[in-house]
Amino acid sequence: MDAMRISARADYAVRAVLELAVRQEADPASPVKAEAVAAEQGIPHKFLEGILGDLRRAGLVTSRRGGGGGYALAREAARITVADVIRAVDGPIVSVRGERPTGLTYTGSAEPLLPLWIALRANVRRILEGVTIADMASGTLPAPVRTLAAEPSAWENP
Secondary structure (H helix, E strand, C coil): CCCCCCCCHHHHHHHHHHHHHHHHCCCCCCEEEEHHHHHHHHHCCCHHHHHHHHHHCCCCCCEEECCCEEEECCCCHHCHHHHEEEEEEHCCCCCECCCCHCCCCCCCCCCCCCHHHHHHHHHHHHHCCEEHHHHHCCCCCHHHHHHHHHHHHHHCCC
């Protein structure tokens, strides 16, 4: 089994939304240019434009054209979770062979796999839905996330 992966698209999307949140907090009246986000976060500009389009279609960011244009969060950072951002650009948080676990069936000795995949999805969702963009912008992750990240085994590469 391959390791669970966070795509470059998802990583860039979360970083872009976080950058918008931080800049919007500093200057709420000014939209942020995609070029500024790309430069600050080291994201290829063309790739970022596609990501921002997905985030706009998902209702997470707004855009304004023109000289004073740019991007802004569509709602408060405290109402946008990391899971929202990932789903906007990558779809379901956890899939098995490209399918949602709830759509799978196993028989015989493989039957225990389904509740395992469901539990994995529930755990990942619990973490990603429990962290908002505001949490990250303030530098204060929720206690359960800090506790998990503080475990020495979390930093080991098995």
